[in-house]
Amino acid sequence: MYQKLRAWAKGRGKGSINKDKYWRTAGDQNWCFSTEDGLTLRTHSETPIIRHIKVKGEVSPYNGDWKYWCKRKGEYPETPTRVAKLMKRQKGKCPHCGLYFTDTDIVEVDHIVPKNLGGKDTYDNLQLLHKHCHDTKTASDGSLHKSRNEKV
Incomplete structure (x- = not known):
């Protein structure tokens, strides 16, 4: 993700990256992609894990259960x-x-x-x-x- 954001920022800056414009320190995180308003891009570890429920063994939509x-x-x-x-x-x-x-x-x-x-x-x-x-x-x-x- 960092590489994609870096490439995007480089394209916006016509070849150079203005680090202070896009990356800031937010809390205890350095180099956090954020806005001037304090909105930050969530990290992968902040995304909740949602598990799916497995279908029981031999059950099928066609067996009438x-x-x-x-x-x-x-x-x-x-x-x-x-x-x-x-x-x-x-x-x-x-x-x-x-x-x-x-x-x-x-x-x-x-x-x-x-x-x-x-x-x-x-x-x-x-x-x-x-x-x-x-x-x-x-x-x-x-x-x-x-x-x-x-x-x-």
Whole structure:
């Protein structure tokens, strides 16, 4: 990394490097690449190590163990936090139809009591549903109708 920064600084300085402009002493570190505002480039040792979770021995997405894969999906880094929490809380099952979520399902976050009927946007009032289950529930729970307070 140092060699790349040095080459970059040399290109900016038209062949010469102004050491005091780019490298400073920050805390107990000498030759620390930093700005005048005190922002410093993190070192490799300051980067946290994040371990991945290995897949169990003979488990496959095709063997029907949806409970295992739903739990893993809840721990997958690209899964939104809200979806992961709901997935874990529901143990991988859709409360509307009772089936496990699969990796090909489209899932949606639903308000148990619709917001326009006084429901809050809290985890106690949220559930994860299949898209088709969400459509069915929304059609029957009255959330498609405007409340009395809303203007038409």
